[in-house]
Amino acid sequence: MSEFCFIDGEETVLIHLLQNSNVDEITSKCEEDFFSDLFLKNMYKICMDYSITTGRGTIDFNSICQIVRAMGKTDEHISYLTELYATNVGQKPSLHYVIENLLGLSKRRKLIFSLQNQLVRVNNPKMDIDQVLSETEEVVSNIDVKNKNLEVVLPKNLLDRRYKGLEERYNTKGIYTYWEDFDKHLAVGFAPTKVSVIAGRTAMGKSFFKTNLIINMCRNGVGVLNICPEQGFDSEHDRIDSIMTGKHLKSIIKIQGVKEDDEIWQLLKLNSEKIAKEWNYACCPSRSITTAGVRSAIKRVKRAGVPVNIVFIDLFDRLEDVNVSAARTEMFASKLGQIEKIADEEKVHICLLVQIGRKTEDRKDKRPALSDLKDCGHFEQDADLVMLLYREGYYDKDIEDNILDLEIAKQRDGPSGLTYQFMIIDKQTLSIAPIGVKVQGDAKGGHHA
Numbered sequence: 001m002s003e004f005c006f007i008d009g010e011e012t013v014l015i016h017l018l019q020n021s022n023v024d025e026i027t028s029k030c031e032e033d034f035f036s037d038l039f040l041k042n043m044y045k046i047c048m049d050y051s052i053t054t055g056r057g058t059i060d061f062n063s064i065c066q067i068v069r070a071m072g073k074t075d076e077h078i079s080y081l082t083e084l085y086a087t088n089v090g091q092k093p094s095l096h097y098v099i100e101n102l103l104g105l106s107k108r109r110k111l112i113f114s115l116q117n118q119l120v121r122v123n124n125p126k127m128d129i130d131q132v133l134s135e136t137e138e139v140v141s142n143i144d145v146k147n148k149n150l151e152v153v154l155p156k157n158l159l160d161r162r163y164k165g166l167e168e169r170y171n172t173k174g175i176y177t178y179w180e181d182f183d184k185h186l187a188v189g190f191a192p193t194k195v196s197v198i199a200g201r202t203a204m205g206k207s208f209f210k211t212n213l214i215i216n217m218c219r220n221g222v223g224v225l226n227i228c229p230e231q232g233f234d235s236e237h238d239r240i241d242s243i244m245t246g247k248h249l250k251s252i253i254k255i256q257g258v259k260e261d262d263e264i265w266q267l268l269k270l271n272s273e274k275i276a277k278e279w280n281y282a283c284c285p286s287r288s289i290t291t292a293g294v295r296s297a298i299k300r301v302k303r304a305g306v307p308v309n310i311v312f313i314d315l316f317d318r319l320e321d322v323n324v325s326a327a328r329t330e331m332f333a334s335k336l337g338q339i340e341k342i343a344d345e346e347k348v349h350i351c352l353l354v355q356i357g358r359k360t361e362d363r364k365d366k367r368p369a370l371s372d373l374k375d376c377g378h379f380e381q382d383a384d385l386v387m388l389l390y391r392e393g394y395y396d397k398d399i400e401d402n403i404l405d406l407e408i409a410k411q412r413d414g415p416s417g418l419t420y421q422f423m424i425i426d427k428q429t430l431s432i433a434p435i436g437v438k439v440q441g442d443a444k445g446g447h448h449a
Contacts, residue, residue, distance in 0.1 A: 004036070007040075011092075013030060013098060014040055014047075015087050016095060019061075021089060030044070033106045047059050115136070121135070130300075137295070174189030177189075177213055177216055178217065185418060191384065191413075192343075195339060195349070197385070199389070200389035208239060218280065222280065224310055225281075225282050225283075225312070226282070227289065229285070229289050229319060236285065244271050249430065252264060292338070294339065298311060298346050310349045311351065313350065313351070317354065337382075366390075367407075384410075384411075385408075386409045386410035387408055387409065403435075404422045404424060408420070420435075421436065
């Protein structure tokens with residue numbers, strides 16, 4: 001592994017730190033994994049810890065030496081540090097060059113170690129080969145080996161760049177809901193490589209809206225991957241079968257075992273055969289799936305020959321590695337960034353179903369707003385399309401609870417702020433149908449433009 005080390009570069013970073021030079025740049029760009037030499041890695045960590053602990057954002061050489069002595073290091077180690085501290089940094093390569101090289105080398109080391117571990121698993125005859133292959137894809141995908149180039153468009157290139165962008169937009173086939181009147185209000189639909197959000201409080205209808213949406217899309221040839229860590233496979237397909245067969249959801253749930261002479265079972269069997277034959281559809285009901293696992297699931301479905309145009313994740317909050325930190329907002333933001341990267345790399349649209357916090361329950365107007373998503377992460381700023389769901393009848397017992405309001409709260413490439421209404425045409429199957437745009441100020445619903 002020595003060919004993937006750059007000791008002179010590692011020393012250069014430490015020299016800058018010890019001399020209190022470019023500390024902010026190093027802090028923002030470097031990581032412990034950049035260092036292959038154990039002593040230099042430990043010294044880097046000591047410097048970083050010192051900077052954080054003191055809150056100064058600066059490094060004091062004498063203080064670092066005291067910490068090193070207290071650790072029981074020898075005079076030889078102190079002499080080495082003193083030598084580095086006295087080095088003329090101008091005789092070293094530029095810090096930018098050094099960091100770029102250390103980044104590339106650390107990625108190579110990570111990749112080699114990871115693939116070596118996977119090779120051991122491949123050689124184990126007891127390991128499932130598909131699982132190993134999926135894990136290997138996940139390992140490779142998690143190591144970002146691409147350099148993201150900075151794009152600067154100069155005046156002389158402006159027209160060509162604009163032409164290219166418009167041509168790409170024209171040639172990109174958007175994904176729509178196939179409720180034609182509603183689709184008129186979606187500028188580019190669910191665009192490939194982008195992320196959208198369907199959000200609402202508990203019991204507002206996120207899952208049954210998504211189910212109706214999936215049925216519409218699949219009937220029109222869209223490739224759908226349904227990731228459902230909360231509901232599970234049977235719950236998901238109880239809903240799908242109920243809407244498609246017209247049989248009440250409760251009657252499907254009550255089925256006890258497979259009985260070939262049972263009318264409902266026969267309908268479910270025929271419906272499953274129809275889906276298998278006519279739809280580009282796959283379901284991932286794993287309750288332990290992570291954001292990295294989302295990428296693996298997409299790749300596995302594609303590898304099986306099933307196209308994937310849009311991925312639904314219901315709920316995003318239930319991904320195993322999302323809601324695991326006390327710093328909930330920061331964790332959501334980090335994982336949303338990973339989801340955006342997956343959408344871009346796999347050229348799919350990813351639609352996240354998100355739970356809105358309870359604070360809407362504490363106010364008179366319980367209708368959700370875009371600002372309610374701030375406690376859930378950075379969805380309101382990073383998603384290209386945000387739709388908020390609300391049922392007035394859920395809260396107001398004086399009106400029938402059969403209208404679902406969908407507000408297009410954000411649309412990066414089109415108008416936002418309008419509320420479109422759907423009618424729950426069958427409360428037993430939860431199938432819905434579009435009504436139209438809600439007139440502003442019509443609190444009770446029923447009057448539309």
